[in-house]
Amino acid sequence: MSSLVRHRRWAVPTLAGALILASFATARLGAPTAADVLMVAAAVVAGAGIVRNAVRALLARVIGIDLLVSVAAIGAVVIGEHWEAAAVTSLFAVGHALEDATLTRTRSALAELVAVAPQVAVVLRDGEQVEVPAGAVGLGETVLVKAGASVPVDGEVLAGSGALDESSITGESVAVEKVAGDRVFAGTVSRGGLLQVRATGVGAETTLARIIRRVEEAQDAKAPTQAFMDRFSRWYTPAILVLAVVAGAVTGQVELALTLLVIGCPGALVISIPVAVVAGIGRGARDGVLIKGGEHLETAARVDVVALDKTGTLTRGRPRLTDVVVLADRADRAEVLTWAARAEAASEHPLARPVLEAAAAEGIDPGALPDDVVTVPGRGVVAHLGGRRVVVGTLALLDAPDDGAAAHVERLAAAGRTPMVVAVDGRVLGVLAVADEVRADAAHAVRRLHAAGVRTVMLTGDAERVAAAVAAQVGVDDVRAGLLPEDKLDAVRELQRAGHVVAMVGDGVNDAPALATADVGVAMGAAGTAVAIETADVALMADHLERLPHGLRLAARTVRVMRQNIAIALVTVGVLLAGVLLGGVTMAIGMLVHEASVLVVIANAMRLSRGDVPRVPQTPALTHPRDRDLRAEIVS
Missing domain, CATH: 1.20.120 (Four Helix Bundle (Hemerythrin (Met), subunit A))
Structure with a gap:
């Protein structure tokens, strides 16, 4: 075709x-x-x-x-x-x-995305492997993904393990290890292993299909500069017609008038903007940076302040246990962690998971569930276990203050961690501390933003000391902590009133008002997130902050190319018109030079396709066993 x-x-x-x-x-x-x-x-x-x-x-x-x-x-x-x-x-x-x-x-990026869209799927129906068109897979059906095959649906791994090349979705070149419970995306390719996947998105509702739609719309959307050039051509073309008629009437040379018509064709001017926009947006799509259209691309090139959410953006959004401080005589680390895990086992406390995960990692079994658990918002939990009262939380939950525990609480909080006192029947056993791990690429991404002259501001609902500790670690310029969603919105508006072009980066619902108000809303880790892909001005498909400075730099490069193309086109037309009026430039020569200028403009725009994509250091995916037990089960 x-x-x-x-x-x-x-x-x-x-x-x-x-x-x-x-x-x-x-x-x-x-x-x-x-x-x-x-x-x-x-x-x-x-x-x-x-x-x-x-x-x-x-x-x-x-x-x-x-x-x-x-x-x-x-x-x-x-x-x-x-x-x-x-x-x-x-x-x-x-x-x-x-x-x-x-x-x-x-538009090769779009063509590449369309090319990786899988055509067939192997579905398990009544214990048999059935090959069907990818679009015919039903929601909830189990799809088999073998080594070398493309994943035909968005879904969740039910069984097996394997390494998937997700470069078509996230731009990452390193294969990602997948096990039961992990999400997978249509269009990714298995590099080894065997997976059973429950379909959660099929056909037009897959992440790949959404990306293709977004890139199509973005490449067709006009940038503000392009809209201006369209308005410019409305009077430029009639002006050339009038000039040709006047020149022919004054000189009596019909050939001169016709030559002016040909030379005045602004072909290079007309193509100068769209070819740059299409190339820039296409390059971004290949790199895992989706830009909604020419308007947002031009705005991104002018960003001078980036507002960053903390949790899930600068940090991984997955707290982990960092400290276990033993305070009671004849107590040890295992005892402190055991009582904390037993109290948290049936609670809805937001910090229960890292405690339970740490206990499991150390081989501690919480045992029977508590008789009852009361979660005290903002303070912790109080549980009763076999007649014993167990408290895990702030000092305010204790029956009596403990100066020894208070000193450790203060020290851990100052280090940017969330402390939790563990007490049994009023006796303090120790203090646990939980922290959200800072992303490995966060500090480097912030440094790159600073190198580009972009100021960084952290907007977070977390406590002041925790926010300050993270800010010091990654190097952001300003910290605003303890913010509610409406406070983040007000902070963005304040920056805009000060004359800044603001990009807001976030990944949570509480960031939505600020994302919508910012000049450029950037969704972090948007792969598989339908709302983010459809609504964000810029979507970073991979969960890497490093892509943000890369996307802003790409936008700036694209705008520079647009301006260069406009200059090339206008200078060419001006020189040719002068050459015709002064003599020496014929119709054919003028057209040849004109077409040469079109080629120069095109070649200049194609430079956007070159350049390296930033890669975040990762541990290469392991070579997986062929899952013999799973394969045997499927074959049987």
Whole structure:
């Protein structure tokens, strides 16, 4: 299919070129009339589509480039300048084919995404492996993903293990290890192992399908600069027509007027913006940075302040136990952790999970569930176990203050950790501390933002001391802690009133108002998050903050290319017009230079496709066993 499209694209320029060569050969053989007929035929073949487009534009009350070329070519035929007519229309046809080919190439990211979309799926139905079209898989069905196969659906791993190449979704080149409970995305490729996946998203509802839709819409959306150029062309094209008529009337040279029409074609100007926008957005898509459209791309290039949520953005959003301080005589680490785990086993306390995970990692079994558990919001939990009263939480939950525990609580809090006192029947056994791990790439990402002249601000609902400790670790410029969602919104508005262009980065529902108000809302780790992909101005598909400075840098590069292209196009037109008026530039020469400027603009935009993608250091996925037990179970 693509080969057929390419052939059609070049059919007209090829046929016109053959007719021109035949005309020259016929003239050398002494048949001038036949040579003229062939040259006119070349002009008709190359110019028919141009005239057709000009008529359609006029019917829509638009005076465009095609009209200028059509008038010039028809006029050249009328005054007997057959070669000029054929040269102008053929060069224009070649330029159009090149533009079409280049835009197709710049959309390669979209083509790559479409190409990785799986066509078939192996579904387990009644114990049998059934191959069906990927779109025919039902929600909740179990899909089998073998080594080397593409994952046909979004889903959750039910059994097995394997390494998946998720570069089509997140831009990451390193395969990711998947085990039971992990999420997988359609279009990713198994590099080893065997997985049973329960389908949670199929067909048009997969993450890959959403990304394809987003890239299509973004590449077609006009940037503000492009909209301005459209308005500019509305008066520029009629102005060239008037100039040509006036020049022809004053000098009496029809050929001069026709040449001015051809030279004044702003072809390079028209393509200068869209080719850069398409290339920039396409490159971002390949790198795992989805940009909603040209408007947001231009805004991202002007960002000078980045507001960052803490939990899930600067940190991993998964607290872990960092400290176990033993305070009671004849108590040990295992005893403190055991009582804490037993109290937390049936609680809804937000810090219960890291305590239970740490206990499990150390081989501690919490045993029977508590008789009752009371969660005290903002303080901790109180549990009763076999007549014993167990407290896990703040000092305020204790029956009597404990100065020894208070000193450790103060020290741990100052270090940016959340302390929890563990007491049994009023006797303090020890203090636990939980902290959210800072992302490995957070400090480097912040340094890169600073190097680009971008100021960073942390907006978080966490406590002041915890926020300050994280801020010191990653190097953000300003910290605003203890904020509610509306406070984050007010902070963003305050920065905007101070004249800043603000990008807000977050991953939670509580960030939504600030994300919507910021000049650029950036969703963190958006893979598989339908709302983020559809609504965010910029979506970082991988869960890596390093992609943020990369995306802003890409936006700035794209805007620079747009400005360079505009300058190239305007200078070329200006020089050619001066050359025509001063003499020495013919219609064919002018068209040749004009098409050369189009090629320069295209080549300049294609530079956006080059450059390295930042890679976050990762542990390479392990080579997986072939899951013999699982395979045997499936085969049987």
